[in-house]
Amino acid sequence: MVKYRRRFLATASGAMAAAAVAHAPNVIAQPTVQWRMSTAFTAVFDIHQGAAHRLAKIVEETRGGRFRNEVFPAGQIMGPFECFDAASQGKIEAFMAGSYYWVEAKKEPAFEWFSTVPFGMNLEGMTAWYYQGDGLKLWEEAYAVFNLVPRPGPGVAPQMAGWFRKKMSTVSDYKGLKMRIGTGLGGKVYVKAGGSAALTPGADIYAALERGVIDAAEWIGPHDDMKLGLHNTARYYYYPGWHEPGTVSEFSFNKKAYEALPVDLRRTLDHAVAAVQVYGLTDFHAKNAIALERLKTEFKGKVELLQLPVPVLRDLKKLAAEVVREQSEKTPMAGKVHASFTKFQALVGPWDHVAEGAYHQLVAV
Numbered sequence: 001m002v003k004y005r006r007r008f009l010a011t012a013s014g015a016m017a018a019a020a021v022a023h024a025p026n027v028i029a030q031p032t033v034q035w036r037m038s039t040a041f042t043a044v045f046d047i048h049q050g051a052a053h054r055l056a057k058i059v060e061e062t063r064g065g066r067f068r069n070e071v072f073p074a075g076q077i078m079g080p081f082e083c084f085d086a087a088s089q090g091k092i093e094a095f096m097a098g099s100y101y102w103v104e105a106k107k108e109p110a111f112e113w114f115s116t117v118p119f120g121m122n123l124e125g126m127t128a129w130y131y132q133g134d135g136l137k138l139w140e141e142a143y144a145v146f147n148l149v150p151r152p153g154p155g156v157a158p159q160m161a162g163w164f165r166k167k168m169s170t171v172s173d174y175k176g177l178k179m180r181i182g183t184g185l186g187g188k189v190y191v192k193a194g195g196s197a198a199l200t201p202g203a204d205i206y207a208a209l210e211r212g213v214i215d216a217a218e219w220i221g222p223h224d225d226m227k228l229g230l231h232n233t234a235r236y237y238y239y240p241g242w243h244e245p246g247t248v249s250e251f252s253f254n255k256k257a258y259e260a261l262p263v264d265l266r267r268t269l270d271h272a273v274a275a276v277q278v279y280g281l282t283d284f285h286a287k288n289a290i291a292l293e294r295l296k297t298e299f300k301g302k303v304e305l306l307q308l309p310v311p312v313l314r315d316l317k318k319l320a321a322e323v324v325r326e327q328s329e330k331t332p333m334a335g336k337v338h339a340s341f342t343k344f345q346a347l348v349g350p351w352d353h354v355a356e357g358a359y360h361q362l363v364a365v
Helices: 002-028 046-062 083-088 099-106 123-132 135-144 184-192 202-210 222-228 255-260 263-297 310-328 332-363
Strands: 033-039 067-072 094-097 148-155 162-164 178-180 196-198 236-239 248-254 304-307
Touching: 033 046, 033 083, 046 067, 046 094, 046 148, 046 222, 046 248, 046 263, 067 263, 083 094, 083 099, 083 148, 083 248, 094 099, 099 184, 123 135, 123 148, 123 248, 123 332, 135 148, 135 332, 148 255, 148 263, 178 202, 184 196, 184 310, 202 222, 222 263, 248 255, 248 263, 255 263, 263 304, 310 332
Parallel strands: 033 067, 033 094, 178 196, 236 304
Antiparallel strands: 094 248, 148 248, 162 236
16 A cells, blocks of 8 residues: 555656646746837936836846846937837837927827926825826826827926026016926916927037027936036026926836736836836935035036025916916816816825925925
8 A cells, every 4th residue: 555655646746747847838938028118318317217227127127037128218219209109109119208298299288297287296296196196097098099008207306497597586587588498388487478488309408508599498407407518508507496396207108018918017017117216216316416516516606506586486386377277278188187186286285385394494404
């Protein structure tokens, strides 16, 4: 009986081992998914490019090489503002940019709200709106028309108001001012104030400001602005960035490619995006702190760091309210998104004021 039992166990073990070997190729040789991601930012912008590369690295390492993303900076395989259409048409599977870049071309003002709104929510509020409110659901609805699946990328906020050749003492100083500005809503505020606005790609801002094609320019903050050399083109560096208080970048994916992913890869991609949001925010925060200190020490006497006068900010806020209302009435989608955004800002605003407002005023240096 014992011998029989031993022979049975040996035979069974051998059969199981043989079955495991027979099925091993099916387990090991899983197909590798290869995507291409283009960004709207050139290689010099290390915070944005770093986030795109980090996303690709997390996805690849987490899935043991099954899912790979090749990242291309703007200008390598396409221009900075061509990636939306390329992903929409399936020429590439993914891109990283800012949703407000596509407002004019796609005739959909709603896109702006998914990035930032003048005098709108801060970064915490924006992120909460996506995941605890209707923000992401509405964004997906708006982008579905273009065969795209959007996801919030790293926050790049708060930002600076920009570089100016002359001091801005009253809102009338904006009359005739030619301003480079990324956000369409913010640009329309400058137009209402009597100036003009242009969406110039980041890599071209320095030359435009140096040659006097524009009188002022905003890009992001001290770190990225100094990468462009903007501190060598204008003296007055203003804050706060009222036009972009909670700016969030985007990762967007071709809808067919995204839905074709196995469920585990889809979930990995979504969670990797959330992880990159955290890494990107900390990168932005630390690097801007270092760059600001450089501006105040190395470029003392050449650059003046100035706060916009409160009366100017109040006037700009009134104009911004008019612009936001007008744009929200352009399309049904814009109206729906604006209503959701406004309701959520009214919810979190009082908490922001109680939790942090007084504290920051108290500890301000």
